[in-house]
Amino acid sequence: MTATDSQTDTAAPAEPDTPAEAPAEAPARAVPDALPLLPEDPPRVGDFWLRGRLGANAAGYLYIAADETGRGAVVAMMTEGSSDDAAARDRFITAVDELPDGVVLAHNDADDEDVALWAALGPVREDDGSSAAGDEQLIAERRGEDILSAVLMDRIPPIGRVRGPDFRHYWENRRRPGLFRLWPLPWPSALRPASWLAVALSLLTMAVLMAVAILVAWLMFRHSPELEPDPLIPPPTNTFTVTVTPTTPPPNTNGTESPTTPGATPTDTVTVPPPGSPNPTGSPGTPEPGDRF
Secondary structure (H helix, E strand, C coil): CCCHHHHHCCCCCCCCCCCCCCCCCCCCCCCCCCCCCCCCCCCCEEEEEEEEEEEEEEEEEEEEEEEEECCEEEEEEHHHHHHHCCCCCCCCHHHCCCCCCCCCEECCCCCCCCCEEEEEHHHHHHCCCCCCHHHHHHHHHHHHHHHHHHHHHHCCCCCCCCCCCCCCCCCCCCCCCCCCCCCCCCCCCCCCHHHHHHHHHHHHHHHHHHHHHHHHHHHCCCCCCEEEEECCCCCCCCEEEEEEECCCCCCCCCCCCCCCCCCCCCCEEECCCCCCCCCCCCCCCCHHHHHHH
């Protein structure tokens, strides 16, 4: 017995007079929800911010996007393999040029050979649950599929009898999104409400952590004694000290020898006035010429 059967057996029977109410079912969406972007998908192409994937084949990808003003669009972008094929790029440009006027909202330059070609199709209004918004997105998505099918050439009927192996492009295995260029950088040109909330919470967290760090530092060092710098002793004015270390002990001019430590070299300290200052003969602290040797 399954769990569903046991719940059915134990449930109380409904009264015959009271009609059983059927659970309300949500209406099926005519437009499927977009898949999340992958790390290799570009966050923005031109002025349009990509929000999700709508479809893909070997020729390119379809994204749901919107610009900074909120105008929605469907972006068709070539893959890495198809964007390296000159013939595939020409088919993409031709398919875009064949669309009616006002359908192509923006596209990149065909001369940019180092990036993948893309085109924004629309306009697509904001999904408010109405059928008009769903129809606009479906129409733009179908036009994007036509562009990528023209690149892939999968809707061209074969000429003559089909013989031999199936035709396949050499670049079909390179299905990564084509190269793109972002300038200026995508952040913070436009942020969704959820992104604004995340930025606000991160800034608030940083402010709280800084306040806690300042409080902890104040509690740790509030009772520490103040450190006073050592007093500065100014040197005597108009004099400077010169230390003379002779290689041989000088003779004692007074006839007495001063006790020295064995192995130590006697050192004489002479205070010499700077040049240009008066130096009277026999002033205290100035040795006679005969006492230096």
